[in-house]
Amino acid sequence: MRKAKVLRKIVFVAAVLTFALSRTASAHHSGAAYDMDYPQTLEGTVKTVNWTNPHITFVIEPDAKDGKPAETLVFEVSSPGVLTRSGWTKHSLQPGDHAVFHYAPLRDGRPGGFLMKVTLPDGKELSFSFSPTEQ
């Protein structure tokens, strides 16, 4: 199962968490590195918000299961301009926020993906589109 494969490959990176938390995408690029055909969902807590160009990234700590140590994933999403026009602000997701994350995983199995939608505890959903007719 793809999810299991992805999770297996997640490395516990506490020792280098600083690197993992602060590294962001370089330049904007095709989304082909993400597998849109296998959307995944996980619940977790926001560790870091990189509200920056060219693409925003969030570092997420999935909910611990079966006593396993926390593992982090990096979710990339579109740019501050596109998200702002889609109704987000830099405060929409903050460190410590718990939510359900819907994402397309990286094809190479590294711990990350392209964030498609976030469902907050109150049921509110955060997503984005390039033009408002798609919202």
Added chain:
Amino acid sequence: MSVVSRAWAAPPDLDGVWLPDVKDQKRQEKENVPPWMPAVQPQIAHLAAEEKAGRPFLVLSHCLPHGMPSWMVITHNAFEWLTTPGRITLLGEVDGNRMRRIYTDGRPHPEDPDPTLHGHSIGHWEGDVLTVDTTAVAPQAYVAISEAVGVPNDGDMRIVERFHLAAANVLHDDLEITAPKVLTGPWKTTRIFRRYPDRHYEITEGECEQGDLVTGKDQFGNDIFVSHPQNPDGSVRTAK
């Protein structure tokens, strides 16, 4: 005697923030393919295969502006159209210095231009249509159909655009791209942009390089950006 001719009518107001129709861009990736030269076709086929395999070539990985014509053709971000006497300025979003100046004061192209990523653009109104001629584009500027598929124009490119309103807030940019080093003939494509006055959209500052930096302090305690070392974990960077 009062004579009102079309030539004296005020051109349409195109000022505002315009959002690209990305869905139509995607449609044209398949349905309006440039006439690539035979020597270029294997490159394009390879790039398309790499993208399909999840290893996209990164046309925009260098933090340079898209350049022309890619800015108009493949951008996912908004631009702001500003009309001032003698020139029209397009301000882009993301990637520093994404800016086009279209001179409308009647000047010609320079005789000995310094090629730039956006080239040198001169425009004039023909009724409700702004015709723009662009030359002096740097040979490194891509002719691209997506963020993963495109080739440098390799020089001598000329772009003729016809900007016009298809509806009150729908802008069409009819492009005719002549790139004799990579195309067998002119490539014609129309790119669609929309504005939403009621939403009061703004373009945001977007410095691509910030993606490679983190905030920090210098030895005096000043707030600065510092380079961040590449790391194998947590990075969403894809290899070029």
